């Protein structure tokens with residue numbers, strides 16, 4: 001695998017002349033699509049973290065052909081569970097070196113778009129969203145890969161706030177890039193994981209198809225499991241808060257309440273659904289504290305966090321508690337992605353010639369989010385180092 005950006009400047013066209021010819025005769029790509037085995041789609045796992053997408057797509061028969069994450073502790077967890085160390089910084093990978101694939105998966109980093117990230121950067125006088133050079137560029141790395149490889153579908157995940165960020169401008173740029181610049185049909189939906197795990201966690205999913213496809217997001221049950229179903233019976237006493245930390249949290253909450261601010265810890269019992277587990281949970285655990293009779297409340301254990309994110313108990317946790325909390329707090333909820341993966345695989349199994357797959361926008365459908373009406377023309381800001389050969 002090439003490791004320098006200079007290698008990206010002129011990626012060679014990895015397709016055969018025949019494939020290029022076929023594609024030219026077939027602008028919607030249905031001939032190319034016929035090479036997919038929809039029962040065993042090849043997918044790539046970008047910004048893979050600890051592999052939430054991978055578990056989900058492997059469950060629907062997928063084979064992962066490439067993974068990337070530059071965090072060494074996430075790489076450690078990924079390697080322990082999938083026997084493969086993900087490639088590092090995506091900027092360092094030549095687009096042409098990424099294997100051909102049918103589905104691109106990626107929970108691209110949410111910091112530049114989350115309310116907390118944005119307000120922190122504003123208070124530090126720094127840019128946000130696409131103005132953030134280091135993080136904001138990552139969506140465009142992903143767009144370059146779509147542009148070069150033209151996979152049949154993609155599934156992207158981000159924080160719910162992505163849609164409202166910067167008065168909707170960020171989302172419009174992302175959506176326009178995917179639809180108008182790259183030609184994908186895109187559907188999006190905010191899904192709350194609380195119907196499949198005992199955690200309120202809203203995330204936006206964008207699903208795109210290279211060909212025009214009618215796609216419906218899966219239905220989720222109205223009622224989800226409660227916290228009691230994932231708690232360990234005898235957690236290590238080290239997870240019980242010290243008197244010092246518990247007093248501190250109570251005083252802090254009281255101070256904020258008096259000032260009319262919203263800070264408060266989230267005490268829960270087995271019959272509750274928790275707040276959203278964050279990557280900062282290791283700091284004080286204040287968002288999810290479990291009430292204990294006659295004792296200070298306790299934090300969740302790393303295994304309970306894994307379950308809260310829908311990871312199976314066979315998932316190996318071989319990093320420190322701090323890293324484990326951070327990794328699960330950054331992850332996707334596996335059973336949510338599993339349902340989406342199945343819906344995507346089922347959609348790819350239908351022949352594209354079916355009339356419903358040629359409907360771009362159905363105004364009667366509850367899921368008719370295929371077209372995002374945007375007033376302004378899009379400029380696709382391609383990075384020089386990443387651009388496809390003419």
Ligand SMILES: C[S@@+](CC[C@H](N)C(=O)[O-])C[C@H]1O[C@@H](n2cnc3c(N)ncnc32)[C@H](O)[C@@H]1O
Pocket residue numbers: 047048049050051052053068069070071074088089090091106107108109110138327330331332
């Ligand atoms: C929101 S997390 C995604 C977690 C993942 N979906 C999961 O299920 O665990 C974003 C990930 O992007 C990784 N990341 C950020 N910048 C990166 C870069 N330039 N190259 C590769 N990975 C990067 C971070 O290390 C982090 O693990």
